[in-house]
């Protein structure tokens with residue numbers, strides 16, 4: 001009887017553990033990737049893209065998912081000494097979780113792996129007119145880089161032929177961190193409860 005209870009207990013424990021870290025690698029539920037994110041690890045096969053002033057040394061603030069499955073991504077980047085917000089509104093391609101984004105040339109962005117409430121690994125193929133660069137990005141719900149997260153990231157880098165020494169921890173490198181949110185701590189997550197007003201702003205610039 002004791003043994004049976006022990007087994008039952010272990011089964012429940014294991015099931016619970018699995019549920020908590022559900023790793024998704026295809027058929028992404030895009031609604032679940034919406035919300036606030038931080039850029040914590042970057043890797044590339046050409047370091048110039050992700051070093052201090054590189055085009056991909058930029059820091060995600062949030063992702064908003066529209067009903068039509070287009071995304072709104074807000075990034076922050078220091079440009080000419082000023083923290084500058086960058087907005088992207090990519091449409092989904094035929095393949096689920098794949099997006100084209102014009103930035104420093106053209107990019108194909110693909111979600112490689114996700115644990116919706118914990119992290120998101122993006123695989124970016126950048127074509128500027130001279131060359132093609134593979135870039136892997138780890139976005140996380142908070143700034144901690146746990147060993148498990150790092151391991152998941154390294155595994156993905158390996159898959160795309162990027163060596164471990166090309167991984168940079170940028171969790172403390174965002175020069176615009178204080179510009180995040182809607183000024184004031186109480187409203188830091190207003191971005192993700194309703195459609196960000198900034199979109200209307202952005203669209204009216206066109």
Ligand SMILES: *[C@@H]1O[C@H](CO)[C@@H](O)[C@H](O)[C@H]1NC(C)=O
Pocket residue numbers: 052053080081
């Ligand atoms: C990045 O740009 C800033 C200002 O434009 C400059 O002061 C700094 O030296 C640059 N860093 C690198 C690594 O090029």
Ligand SMILES: *[C@@H]1O[C@H](CO)[C@@H](O)[C@H](O)[C@H]1NC(C)=O
Pocket residue numbers: 066068069070089091092
């Ligand atoms: C989806 O909706 C957003 C916001 O209205 C718009 O900017 C975007 O172009 C739309 N995408 C498609 C594929 O219609």
